[in-house]
Amino acid sequence: xxxxxxxxxxxxxxxxxxxxxxxxxxxxxxxxxxxxxxxxxxxxxxxxxxxxxxxxxxxxxxxxxxxxxxxxxxxxxxxxxxxxxxxxxxxxxxxxxxxxxxxxxxxxxxxxxxxxxxxxxxxxxxxxxxxxxxxxxxxxxxxxxxxxxxxxxxxxxxxxxxxxxxxxxxxxxxxxxxxxxxxxxxxxxxxxxxxxxxxxxxxxxxxxx
Amino acid sequence: xxxxxxxxxxxxxxxxxxxxxxxxxxxxxxxxxxxxxxxxxxxxxxxxxxxxxxxxxxxxxxxxxxxxxxxxxxxxxxxxxxxxxxxxxxxxxxxxxxxxxxxxxxxxxxxxxxxxxxxxxxxxxxxxxxxxxxxxxxxxxxxxxxxxxxxxxxxxxxxxxxxxxxxxxxxxxxxxxxxxxxx
Numbered sequence: 001x002x003x004x005x006x007x008x009x010x011x012x013x014x015x016x017x018x019x020x021x022x023x024x025x026x027x028x029x030x031x032x033x034x035x036x037x038x039x040x041x042x043x044x045x046x047x048x049x050x051x052x053x054x055x056x057x058x059x060x061x062x063x064x065x066x067x068x069x070x071x072x073x074x075x076x077x078x079x080x081x082x083x084x085x086x087x088x089x090x091x092x093x094x095x096x097x098x099x100x101x102x103x104x105x106x107x108x109x110x111x112x113x114x115x116x117x118x119x120x121x122x123x124x125x126x127x128x129x130x131x132x133x134x135x136x137x138x139x140x141x142x143x144x145x146x147x148x149x150x151x152x153x154x155x156x157x158x159x160x161x162x163x164x165x166x167x168x169x170x171x172x173x174x175x176x177x178x179x180x181x182x183x184x185x186x187x188x189x190x191x192x193x194x195x196x197x198x199x200x201x202x203x204x205x206x207x208x209x
Numbered sequence: 210x211x212x213x214x215x216x217x218x219x220x221x222x223x224x225x226x227x228x229x230x231x232x233x234x235x236x237x238x239x240x241x242x243x244x245x246x247x248x249x250x251x252x253x254x255x256x257x258x259x260x261x262x263x264x265x266x267x268x269x270x271x272x273x274x275x276x277x278x279x280x281x282x283x284x285x286x287x288x289x290x291x292x293x294x295x296x297x298x299x300x301x302x303x304x305x306x307x308x309x310x311x312x313x314x315x316x317x318x319x320x321x322x323x324x325x326x327x328x329x330x331x332x333x334x335x336x337x338x339x340x341x342x343x344x345x346x347x348x349x350x351x352x353x354x355x356x357x358x359x360x361x362x363x364x365x366x367x368x369x370x371x372x373x374x375x376x377x378x379x380x381x382x383x384x385x386x387x388x389x390x391x392x
Contacts, residue, residue: 016266017284024280031283044327 002164003059003078004121004143006152007172008052011179012159015040015050019151019160023054026122026150027139033103035119035139036151052151052160055080055101055119063093063102077143078165079121084137087115121162122149216384217244217372218313220253220331231375242373252313256386258296260310262337262365263383272338276358288339288362289321292389296331297324300389307392309345310335310368313385318363319345319392333389335365337382343367 015038023029023036036054057080064072064080071086072093082093093116094102104113124141127134134141142149152162161168214231215224231244267285268275275281290310292302302308304324310333311317319342320335328334341348341361349357370385 020284021280024283031279044325 003166004057004123004163005078005165005168006054006056006121006149006160006162007168009159009161009172009175010049010051012157013038013050013052014157014159016156018154018156019052022150022154023119026142027120028135029117029139030105033105033117035101035103035117037100052155053099053101054151055097055121056099057119057121062096062098066092066096068092073126075123077121077123079123079143081120081123081125081138082116082118083126084115084117085126089113089115091116119149122147215248216370216381217247218252218256218370218384218386219248220257220259220386222251222253237373237375238378242378243371244375247371252386256311256313256388257331258292258387258389259332260312260335260368260385260387261332261383262335262369265336265338268336268338270338271340271364273340273358276338276360279359282359285336285338286360287321288318288336288342288365289323290389291323291325291328291334293326293328293330293332294324296333296389297322300391302389302391309390309392311388311390312368312370313387314369314371316367317344318342318365318368320363322389333387335368337365340364 017038020034020036020038027035029035036052038050038052040048040050042048057078059078061072061074061080064074068090069086069088071083072080073083074080089104089112091102091104091113094100094104101118103117105117106112106114120138122140122142124130124134124144125138127137129141129144140150147153148162152160155161161171213228215221215228217230219225225248229245230248233244233246234242265285267281290308292308297303300308302322302324304322306322307319308322309317309319339360339362341352341358342363344363344367347361349361366380366382368387370381372381373379374381
């Protein structure tokens with residue numbers, strides 16, 4: 001029994017998009033459907049940070065709360081999945097999700113947008129585990145093979161980590177302690193003091209540790 | 210020891226005095242090659258922006274192979290130029306609009322604008338991984354059937370400089386002047 005979570009470490013993410021590409025490759029997601037994406041804030045400015053975002057597999061998932069046909073379920077590993085045989089493509093989950101995770105294969109109003117698709121934490125779907133049909137509808141089921149999502153396994157700087165919430169938070173806690181004061185120098189090696197990263201960014205890591 | 214020589218097209222006329230390029234050569238590997246005669250003329254009033262080129266993480270080299278990969282091509286669907294907000298404002302260019310980059314050599318390429326502070330004021334950046342468009346024309350129909358990449362775009366070197374390395378005769382790809390106008 002685990003409680004699976006993603007965490008993206010903004011001090012490490014280099015916006016290489018390998019997680020996005022790995023996800024598309026592994027799950028054969030079509031053009032235009034993005035289960036995972038990288039968001040950059042303050043692009044090109046001091047204090048720039050990037051984050052890889054996908055379904056966060058919320059403990060109390062708002063998508064599940066608003067779904068009119070109740071197609072969502074949470075696995076015993078804490079992964080939020082949905083049944084495409086039940087989904088009517090209404091798009092309520094997209095409005096409810098704070099991360100923009102639900103994706104739709106077609107544009108258009110109401111059911112014409114097609115069945116919703118989202119990150120499955122590489123845990124397949126409600127079809128028979130490891131079957132061709134599961135792969136076609138939901139992508140790969142790496143969790144059943146004892147593997148973590150490919151995006152996180154592929155991450156070159158280990159910014160994106162996935163796994164049991166306790167393990168993920170332990171890793172992050174250790175990182176913060178080990179970084180110590182050195183992280184405070186990140187983004188401040190510029191000529192002008194006025195361009196330095198705001199206090200909120202600088203103080204984040206130290207206050208957590 | 211290598212010494213700095215100011216690029217042929219430059220807006221730093223003071224550095225031309227200090228770090229001049231070579232004399233023109235009548236025969237450089239049998240080819241007449243120009244250096245000083247280009248540098249002598251000041252283009253910086255007509256072409257005020259420094260243009261440089263470089264890589265994107267998604268693509269490799271000329272990009273034919275990587276632009277044919279759907280997972281990579283989806284992440285970079287347009288050839289673009291990074292322009293500082295100050296220069297974009299002066300030229301009346303909004304983010305995402307089509308612009309012409311006009312080169313000192315007379316060529317021009319049509320690309321999308323990316324208004325960003327990734328570049329300094331007075332500098333523009335283009336990636337060099339694109340091909341298949343030439344001076345505003347889409348040449349997709351000229352590819353053999355099935356051989357065209359998902360994404361085509363202007364090759365930045367169309368709008369680049371004259372100029373060759375004095376030892377290897379490799380072309381200069383990093384430094385020239387340009388003018389960017391709304392398409």
